[in-house]
Amino acid sequence: MSFIRPNIRHPETPVNAIGFTRKDYEGALSTLCAGCGHDSISAAIINACFEMSIEPHRVAKLSGIGCSSKTPTYFLGNSHGFNSVHGRMPSITTGANLANRDLTYIGVSGDGDTASIGLGQFAHVVRRNLNMLYIVENNGCYGLTKGQMSATTDIDSINKAGKTNHFEPIDLVNLALQLGATFVARSFSGDKEQLEPLIKAAMSHRGFALIDVISPCVTFNNNPGSKKSYDFVREHCEATATVDFVPMEKEITTSYDPGTTQEVTLHDGSVVHLHKPLANFDPCNRRSAMRAIKDHQERGEVLTGLLYVDTDPVDLHDMIDTTNKPLNSLKEDVLCPGNATLQTINGSFR
């Protein structure tokens, strides 16, 4: 059936192409700490979905456990959500996507949820190139359990409790590139101009899209000495380019100077415009991305923005050759071979 938006809103409130207001994409009131980076990411998701005119119920939001993993309650209240168990969101999302390939899947996780307990599932969902947007709300600590260090805590970073980290951090962006991820970006919860177009592009990508969003924990890891504090990140970010996203339908209105702008056309026809990209950096070349990231790391800088995209990805369904119809829409008639067939099968056991 098709749906008409019930029109019980103030005439002035802006609506998107399919008649929904921003409110239709909001969720419950956040219970996170005032100033938590995670809330900014929720806001960016809301804006991206509103502006892309996605039907709210065509999105499913999934998460593990943590402050970050709580956030799906705070956006897209009209979408089904699944707050699963710690570190296992990828497997739940894989199953969900296998059941219905037509929905848009947004997975939200934390650095503890992904890089510690969830590392195995993370690596394998990357390998399978599952068609989903995977957002890591990376604050370099365990927020919900009161600030322990995580596997992404930077070397020599000092937390609120005054502890210094001596362990090699796991860089999820490098790891994902290494494991063959087809869309990889890094951003900062404080930079919505960058984050929102990245989210839009990631949702348009048909395959696994990782956005590692540095998202400071104001309560346990925003102190001087922390390398995931607002101040530190602001000072040490450099972007590969400024990102602009033009969805498939829209034709480009603003004209860009070809000299300073690079266009990346995604599988679905939508276009990512990269203004003033870094010198000799090619977002469609995996190795150049890894090189650029490492170069910046060696300089103590954090490279943000769109790092790599494969514009013609092969996702899990392609690899296992599942039918184009959502599997959850198939009924007895296609699923059940019937008794006559069963009797011939019985014959093979005699």
Next chain:
Amino acid sequence: MSFIRPNIRHPETPVNAIGFTRKDYEGALSTLCAGCGHDSISAAIINACFEMSIEPHRVAKLSGIGCSSKTPTYFLGNSHGFNSVHGRMPSITTGANLANRDLTYIGVSGDGDTASIGLGQFAHVVRRNLNMLYIVENNGCYGLTKGQMSATTDIDSINKAGKTNHFEPIDLVNLALQLGATFVARSFSGDKEQLEPLIKAAMSHRGFALIDVISPCVTFNNNPGSKKSYDFVREHCEATATVDFVPMEKEITTSYDPGTTQEVTLHDGSVVHLHKPLANFDPCNRRSAMRAIKDHQERGEVLTGLLYVDTDPVDLHDMIDTTNKPLNSLKEDVLCPGNATLQTINGSFR
């Protein structure tokens, strides 16, 4: 106490510096398939330990579950062994090493054991730079469960059952380098000249040493079309250099042409000689290693040999600042603070 080797052997049988024969390093009869690559690796471990004159009981051997993980039964019969559960050998070894830093730890695993169920523990034991030798007996399949594909099965590789793999393989060597491993090598069960010195060097390395040994499964993955068959691997291997290992005590006898030989002196003073190294390849430079590996992969070749070594590693004990004595040797006198102290502590609860 000190031990004298009971001398009940044939006078001719060769003994090593500490009076043990090769037999003292052997294990039970193998129950693996005739021709299984894993048995060659066991043989290499036996030789390496014998030639390095390691006291058998100063080694502990640990494994997960699989044909590969069975092998510790087949070598070093005088060493304690622990055949744990599937994919969890790293955590067991971590605990063991924390308890007694003075033993040499050899962990044996398979590609299923490490790259699938065990990937999380593998990544984290690398991060902790645990002082151990980690051998992956990599046959690109699940031998013990009859040949299913594993996460290291190469793209388009065809197995005995005739199935073709479409999933991005996980390259454990790249992964380990990415995660900060301090000793990384790849070898082939069919190449003992290369494997044995690598094992010796790895055991001398004070930190995490990975040797990813391609070890064909003759029963399920040695067929034409398989990219982990003896034939395929023989045809597609290229070595970074030929490796020669000289333990600390020994002073160098054979003289090498400096032009064609590179010396790498390990933390404990032993030296690895690399003859005819690849052009512009530096085994002490992580990025050059990753570059070389990728270059070869793009040419469809497998780069073997010593890929990277950090000659001054910081291991887990260094990072958490544990005492130099084995923790399992401490007694009540150091461990138990006594009642007087306890009474002052009680005071703090009043």
Next chain:
Amino acid sequence: MSDKKQISALNEIVVKFANVNGTGSASANQMFAKAIFRMGIPVSPKNLFPSNIQGLPTWYEVRISEKGYMGRREGIDLMVSVNSQSMASDVKEVVPGGYFVYDSTRPLDIRLIRDDINYFGIPFTEICLREYKNPRQRQLFKNVIYIGALAAMLDIEFSILTDLVADQFVGKEKLVAPNVHALELGYQYAHKHFTCPFPIRVERRDLIKDKILVTGNSGAGLGAVYAGATVVAWYPITPSTSVVEAFEKYANRLRIDPGTGKKNFAVVQAEDELSAIGMTIGASWNGARSFTATSGPGISLMGEFLGLAYFAEVPVVLVNVQRAGPSTGMPTRTQQPDVMACAYASHGDTKHVLLFPSCPKECFDQTAQAFDLAERLQTPVIVMSDLDLGMNDHLSEPFEWDDARAYDRGKVHDAEALEEIEKDGGRYGRYLDVDGDGIGYRTYPGTHPTKGSFFTRGTSRDAYAIYTEDGDIYAENMDRLTRKFNTAKDYIPKPVLFESAASKGKPSSIGIMFYGTSQQATVEALDYLAADGLHLKGLSIKAFPFTQEVDDFIESCEQVFVIDQNRDGQMRKLLINELEVNPRQLIAVLNYDGAPITADFICQKVRQKLEADSAAERKVN
């Protein structure tokens, strides 16, 4: 030739093959069992294999019984031993007067000579060396040759064997001739050197009717295909692997979209069991029928997710093909050791629905039904098979499917329903107990743009799926889950009564309860006991929670023997726990050495107890 006692038997024989694994003996041995089957005689083969791929002893035990006793029976009538490693122990297993067939290429070790059994040497190796060039052939055909010899010894119709060879090699016809030749080599040799047939032999009967010879795992896999499973996530582990292999095999034949050639199903080999059940939960949550299969260690690893599915109320179908635990235990031996672990899987107050199949037909039916139950009850349903049932061929009623049958997808609101609810001024609540049976209404993601979406979580929430830490709401919810668990009793399969024909009309106050693969042996035991005038009534438990019938059965007995194939009497404990019966009323009969339980063992335990009782009584009086 030999004047020793020779046992004689017609269609009541146990034959055992001792071989080396990885030598292709399996298919030859199976040919033997299939031949008996095709002669119309009930047959029950059991494969005893090592946790290893090649070179270790492996056995194939075949019980032939026109009486239809398909449980295991100890004492081997005819042993074919072509494995020097195991010969010493093989010899011991032969019954006095029994027959021992061995490879006489090398002389028999005199220490293996018993004067109470009969030896028949055939130079298998020598024959193969003479007849075949390449070593692999020599190895393979040795097995076929001894089947040929047995055909002569036991009087198996040779044409049946040749037919079987033909069936086996459709597509590879050029292999037929050499195999038939090998059969003949054995057949001729036996006839030439021994008086054939032996006093133990088989004779055509018509006792099979339309029965089939099939493994439980094939039944389970097929059941899942017929039940409409579309998403299968698994991780390889013996003995459950072949459940998914069977599913995939048949799905690849029966579930291909004719238009596109694409698959109307998805099978994913997960990275481990946590991921496998996670995918299953994700798919079920999203409205697809999904299942996973595992064994022992996998059950432990799935614990956290089973608790989530129980509490968040997501359907899960899990096939647990049990093996001997604890830990890795004996991975290729059978047991029923996970009853407790599955009934109460996961931390916190949890209970799970269990099904206990006893034969391949029940594997098919119960696996299919598990999907209806899981979706109706919105909770995990675990099919408790075991290695014996799952991996061995069993004589079974043929699989049946009622084409009129529609899947029970349980309580799910579609968009119309959601609009209705609000039209009537109502409010949809995922966990509202609208019908009083403890089961709420689900909606699938993507149903309606503004109605019916909810948040699934493992944390405490109210009837509208809103997070809460309110103690009363939490407790109410927990009580509803208990209510729902009781509702399960209206849907799950009922227990089945058994009694010996000889006990008809002889009321008994002694019961015997059993489940799963204990059924064959117990039913046989009932006959033996009845023959001694001990009339017991039997109840085969088919599901947990226990329905009223189980209660009533125990009520109607003074004492009940409970058969468990585990050390701790787990089913007995579960009965005591959940039915609040007096433990003294339930007597444990425990078999846990990894071999399938036998009727003799059961009889022995029952007699012991009953004799002890009457002895005690005599004392009293």
Next chain:
Amino acid sequence: MSDKKQISALNEIVVKFANVNGTGSASANQMFAKAIFRMGIPVSPKNLFPSNIQGLPTWYEVRISEKGYMGRREGIDLMVSVNSQSMASDVKEVVPGGYFVYDSTRPLDIRLIRDDINYFGIPFTEICLREYKNPRQRQLFKNVIYIGALAAMLDIEFSILTDLVADQFVGKEKLVAPNVHALELGYQYAHKHFTCPFPIRVERRDLIKDKILVTGNSGAGLGAVYAGATVVAWYPITPSTSVVEAFEKYANRLRIDPGTGKKNFAVVQAEDELSAIGMTIGASWNGARSFTATSGPGISLMGEFLGLAYFAEVPVVLVNVQRAGPSTGMPTRTQQPDVMACAYASHGDTKHVLLFPSCPKECFDQTAQAFDLAERLQTPVIVMSDLDLGMNDHLSEPFEWDDARAYDRGKVHDAEALEEIEKDGGRYGRYLDVDGDGIGYRTYPGTHPTKGSFFTRGTSRDAYAIYTEDGDIYAENMDRLTRKFNTAKDYIPKPVLFESAASKGKPSSIGIMFYGTSQQATVEALDYLAADGLHLKGLSIKAFPFTQEVDDFIESCEQVFVIDQNRDGQMRKLLINELEVNPRQLIAVLNYDGAPITADFICQKVRQKLEADSAAERKVN
């Protein structure tokens, strides 16, 4: 001021603070409890906090009882509510005639006005705005101000509060003055506007003696330090996190090598619970004392490894600080829901030793003893604490350590022993039951170059640790493990008898069994029931397996109430299961809403049952 009824009470009061979490109220509230403690009056504070870091309602409930009743009591005598979110529900909790202290900066919502309780407004916010510049201070001192006001209302010695402030800020002395000032602000305001003290008040007593006020997790952490734990692997999870934090805190003070300044211990934050227990097993296997701590979900994830440790016989010490399940459940609420999950953790036939502490002193003692038990029995030992015990301050006997005490490292052969054995022509076998108690002798890796090494595995093996699939050897080994489990009874702590003073010499046939944190409330209930002439005898269970004393206690009773803080009556089930008692004899008393159980609740359940019984009897006669 108000002519309403005002309850009056001396040293028998329940005060509750309603606040917002993340506002630093915890330390102020704790100061209040500590003040009562220092006045020599028994006090029991309970923190009710949300699973969230900032901005949600949080409560701190303080029971003051000179009678020494330290369990929770419902009905609040004095409520301090400075959280508008929760005020509506806070008002409801106050007993008629009780006192309600609120922030009167804004006028009280009339809907919150009850005519049977007494309101006392203090303009906390206004005062703070006036007195302090920066917002954080305004937030922090608000809490200190209300403590000052309570001092006036309840007649708390002001000097005690100033001392506490001084203690709290050693090192940060400049913070002392402002805090004392805040205390005075509240104290003055109360005296100025209300007649203080209130009819409910406190008065110095000498009932504390040398007792301490401490959390169970501090006790457990300290116990591990004293027991010589050197390797600690863990993964953060509420409410067990502070066990390891306590260990690390004290180890950093008491376990530093004087010579090198290095640590005589290792604490590793693992990547998850599977890894945490894996490290623990590896360390124990290698001869170090090692432990891990977790809660709910962690227990499920540790299942596979617990089975390995049970079967391979490796010592494990695991502290399980239980919380409300299933799944993520209510992570910051208390329960005892993992009894079954822990007793039978893992697939296959497994049983684990459990300890049940009831107070911080027992957390200390039992955690320390757990290391002796684990090494003596070579198996996992699980200390079953819970959130209430672990995270709340409890009045406890002081911790004691006998300096003469030596660790029981269990049966371990060193090199000399191994040489001895062979000298006497013997052969060392890891799993030989030399002493008949089911426990073999371990050797640590690195002991001897040619003797005593063995292979540890989760698969079946013989007495010499050699892999085997022999069914008889497997079964013997499983029976030995049962034997070993029974041996545990000789070492574990015995249950403790309780009866009301009023019941002395009054024999009773009605028992009441309990464990863990149900002890305080149950002991209180025994008194109330005795006062009504209902004399019950109580038994506090301290360990599983159950020792003879537990058997005898049940034997000696017609019926026994079993107190469980979970839905399914798990301890009761375990008793029925393991002791084979008639379920009808055990009556379940279940509290599972996440709040600690109360004496009133227990009394009510007991009375109901006993009245029902006598009613039934009347019918009969």
